[in-house]
Structures are given as C-alpha cells and as structure tokens.
Amino acid sequence: MNWAIPAIALVTLCLPACNRSDAQLVASDQIVGDTIPQPLTTLLGRPEIGQTLFNAREAGHCVLCHQVVDSDTPFQGNLGPDLTFVGDRLSAGELRLRIADYDQFKPGTVMPSYYRTHDLYQVGEAFQNAPILTAQEVEDLVAYLAGLKE
Ligand code: HEC
Structure with a gap:
C-alpha cells in the first residue's frame, strides 16, 4: 500500500485548520452574561490614556465610528x-x-474585536498573533468610558 496518498491528504486537510491559532485571549469562561467582570490586567485603567487612545488615529481610533459630544476631536x-x-x-x-471581543458574544457585530487573535480574516502577516490593543489599553479605554457620565 502506498502511504504517501493518505499522508498528503492528511496534511492538506490539516493545513487550513491546524495553522490557525485556537488560543483565545478572552476565554469563554471569562465571559459572564454580556460582561467580562474581571479586569484583564492587575494595573488599574488610566482614563487620560484611554481618552487619547479613543481619539488617536494610530491607536484605537474609536472616533471613526463613535461620537463623544464634548470632545474636541x-x-x-x-x-x-x-x-x-x-x-x-x-x-x-x-x-x-464590547471592546475586547464583542464578536464572541454577538457574532457578526460591526464593532471590531480589539483584543482578539483567533478567527480573524485577511489579517496582514505582521498582525496575525497580535491583538489590535493590549490588555492594558483595553483597561485604559474601559476606565475612560466608564467615567463618561452625565
Ligand atoms: C468600524 C466602526 C467601529 C469602530 C472603529 C469602533 N466601534 Fe464601537 N461599535 C460599533 C458598532 C456598530 C457598535 C454597535 C454594535 C452592536 O450593537 O452590535 C459599537 C458598539 C460599541 C460599544 C457599546 C455601545 C452601546 O451603547 O451599547 C462600545 C462601548 C464601543 N463600541 C466602544 C468602542 C471603542 C472603545 C472603540 C475603539 C477602540 C470602538 N468602539 C471602535 C462600531 C465601531
């Protein structure tokens, strides 16, 4: 029997599936209802840095899709x-x-998952294993937005 054929078949089957990173930065057991109750880092979020990230084109650039009325941006x-x-x-x-990985809770949402590396499509090679924001940056944004109260 020629073993090369099944071996090739196995490799071909495996390529798309096994090449993918299945590790999830936010594990499903961190999600409770529609929340991630525990902070992603031990350092507290810094609201002033969160505000900068929110507005900066080279960082979160959240203002591309969102408005905060009293901001100067x-x-x-x-x-x-x-x-x-x-x-x-x-x-x-x-x-x-919502910032880290809303797609895991609400699949297909337009809101990008900023702290996610699994199941991404058309990602440049340089970005494949890096989330858009770090855990600390997510916490900074949470601290900024949590403080936006009337
Ligand atoms: C491409 C457009 C887009 C960008 C960029 C974007 N968002 Fe969103 N965001 C959305 C949409 C659309 C929703 C509503 C999603 C839904 O309900 O499915 C949303 C929802 C949210 C919500 C929940 C709001 C609510 O009232 O329920 C928060 C919080 C949020 N985004 C924060 C951010 C932050 C922080 C950033 C930047 C790091 C950001 N978004 C960048 C499109 C975007």
Missing part, C-alpha cells in the same frame, strides 16, 4: 452608538466585553 463618526454618557448605561464589565 473633529470628524467623529456615527456608524456606532453615541458614547457621550456611556458610563451611565454600561458597567465596566459590559464595556470590557
């Missing part, structure tokens, strides 16, 4: 909900899930 988008008083509406845990 020009050209704020409206594809996503207005986040002006989001701290009144959502808890830190709810904010954390």
Whole structure:
C-alpha cells in the first residue's frame, strides 16, 4: 500500500485548520452574561490614556465610528452608538466585553474585536498573533468610558 496518498491528504486537510491559532485571549469562561467582570490586567485603567487612545488615529481610533459630544476631536463618526454618557448605561464589565471581543458574544457585530487573535480574516502577516490593543489599553479605554457620565 502506498502511504504517501493518505499522508498528503492528511496534511492538506490539516493545513487550513491546524495553522490557525485556537488560543483565545478572552476565554469563554471569562465571559459572564454580556460582561467580562474581571479586569484583564492587575494595573488599574488610566482614563487620560484611554481618552487619547479613543481619539488617536494610530491607536484605537474609536472616533471613526463613535461620537463623544464634548470632545474636541473633529470628524467623529456615527456608524456606532453615541458614547457621550456611556458610563451611565454600561458597567465596566459590559464595556470590557464590547471592546475586547464583542464578536464572541454577538457574532457578526460591526464593532471590531480589539483584543482578539483567533478567527480573524485577511489579517496582514505582521498582525496575525497580535491583538489590535493590549490588555492594558483595553483597561485604559474601559476606565475612560466608564467615567463618561452625565
Ligand atoms: C468600524 C466602526 C467601529 C469602530 C472603529 C469602533 N466601534 Fe464601537 N461599535 C460599533 C458598532 C456598530 C457598535 C454597535 C454594535 C452592536 O450593537 O452590535 C459599537 C458598539 C460599541 C460599544 C457599546 C455601545 C452601546 O451603547 O451599547 C462600545 C462601548 C464601543 N463600541 C466602544 C468602542 C471603542 C472603545 C472603540 C475603539 C477602540 C470602538 N468602539 C471602535 C462600531 C465601531
């Protein structure tokens, strides 16, 4: 019997599936309801840094899709909900899930998953195993948005 054929078949089958990174930065057991109750880091989130990340084109650039009314940033988008008083509406845990990996809770959402490396499509090689934001940056954004209260 020629073993080469099954071996080739196995390798071919395995390539798309086995090449993928199955490790999830946010494990499903960290998600409780629609929240991630526990912070992703031990260092507290820094709201001023979160605000910079929110507005910076080279960082989160959240203003591409969201608006915060009293911010000075020009050209704020409206594809996503207005986040002006989001701290009144959502808890830190709810904010954390929405920023980190909302797609895991609400598949197909337009809101990008900023702390995720699994199941991404059309990602440049340099970015394949790196989330868009670090855990600390997610916490900084959570601290900033949680403080946006009326
Ligand atoms: C490509 C557009 C886009 C970008 C960029 C984007 N968002 Fe969103 N965001 C959305 C959309 C659309 C929703 C609504 C998602 C839904 O309900 O499925 C959303 C929802 C949210 C929510 C929940 C709001 C609510 O009232 O329920 C938060 C919080 C949020 N985004 C924060 C952020 C932060 C922080 C960033 C930047 C790191 C960001 N978003 C970048 C499109 C975007």
